[in-house]
Amino acid sequence: MTASAPSLRVTDLNYSVAGRELLSGLRFHLQSGEMLAVLGRNGAGKSTLLKHLTGELGKNGVELFGQPLRGMRPAEAAKRRAVLPQQTPLSFAYEVLDVVLLGRIPHGQRETAQDRAIAAACLERVGLSGYETRNVLTLSGGEQQRVHFARTLAQLHGVAGERVLLLDEPTASLDLAHQHATLRLARELCQEGVGVLAVLHDLNLAAQYADRVLMLSEGHIIACDHPAAALTCDSIRTAYGHEVLVTEHPCLNCPLIVSAT
Template identity: 40%
Template sequence: MIEAKDISFSYGEREVLRGISLEVGEGEFVAILGPNGAGKSTFLRCLAGILKCDGVFVKGRPINDYPPRELSKVLAYVPQRVEPGFLTVFDTVLLGRRPYMGLTPSERDLKVVEEALKRLGIEELALKRTNEISGGELQKVSIARALAQEPEVLLMDEPTNNLDLKSQLEVMRLARELAREGKAVVTVMHDVNLALRFAKRFVFMKDGRKIADGGLEVLSEKLFEEVYGVKVEIGEVRGVPVVVPL
């Protein structure tokens, strides 16, 4: 569905990504993990086509060959932070329908927006302006706008930012559901335990390189010490892996 082939990226003379390859197929839920400065967000922005580099393909086609409107129908990106504005929540989510809309939204556009709001549990916020809601609520609005694009590939950078515990679980359950519906879902995460509970595949990065890639079988105390520089103990609670720093 989306593929990176040996991509590198630099900000000026500072190399941030060093030859990373990754292929994510239909129905996969991948969490990208690693310490601050590992290049995770930069890598995600390269996958989204926001940062231009060679070697990224969406559905077998170079991402740089896609016109923006066409790419927006296939791929959606949720950033770490979203700035509030004067639009209502409903109209903000409706912006996700721009690739499909004419001069005015159709009945289908409005229905898709309503469904996106419902999936995020923010229907009651529809008529509020985004500068009148909390940071966590604004994060849910950003995810709803991405869902309104009806993408086949969903990329999310720290989607649980500003969310309370209940909302974190709701968003991660939604991400898992979307993968089960056939979307390719890739999230950058800092909360390792939350990622291990919901994702099925884990990519560990450090210093702009991919250190490990796979399912639960790649987890080891040695890996966490190599990637994060801390000793951990890996346990299990009700069948879910739990990483405890020592």
């Protein structure tokens, strides 16, 4: 992490629907090279927050690379900010490499041999080398999610300066080994200077991989700090309504959260 201006800043973000407050007074930032995990129970506001960061639900209160998001051209933002939704339905039998190549669209109208080489390299990074000509619809849900992760890598590849990657539950459809492989790759991206914001459900994955944890409860931020400070018994009880025990991980330098009931 650096002491430079944040790549992403949220300033006093509020959002209501039909008189119901879904987000209230949210303020936080994401630095280049940092992984920020967003946690909270179902309905806490995680998805609503992410849709504001992408501009889907409005662009007020969000700054990207020092500029108000509402003032950025979509094509400009697309070169430096990539988004991995929780699900990306496909109804056509695209080859895997063609799906990954969608990430190169912001970089030029005409596909080049270099684009194809970049897409193949990104597939290798997610452990899917050799899948280039496979029909994406024949892959498992977890494999399809890794293809789309490769697409986001291709989108950010070769871009100078600050970059941001937004991940919405990237481990939800993955087995244990691929959950950790995905988050290790996210950490590698941080080392390359990318700011990564990841919505996660697994508290222990957040504790192990995140630099900081932002915890939401009923649309409010109740904690935003490094894992040992944010993931306390009290904050988890408030956020999830469940009693836990937080102790030191026996093998790793991070908290370990276990159910106490």
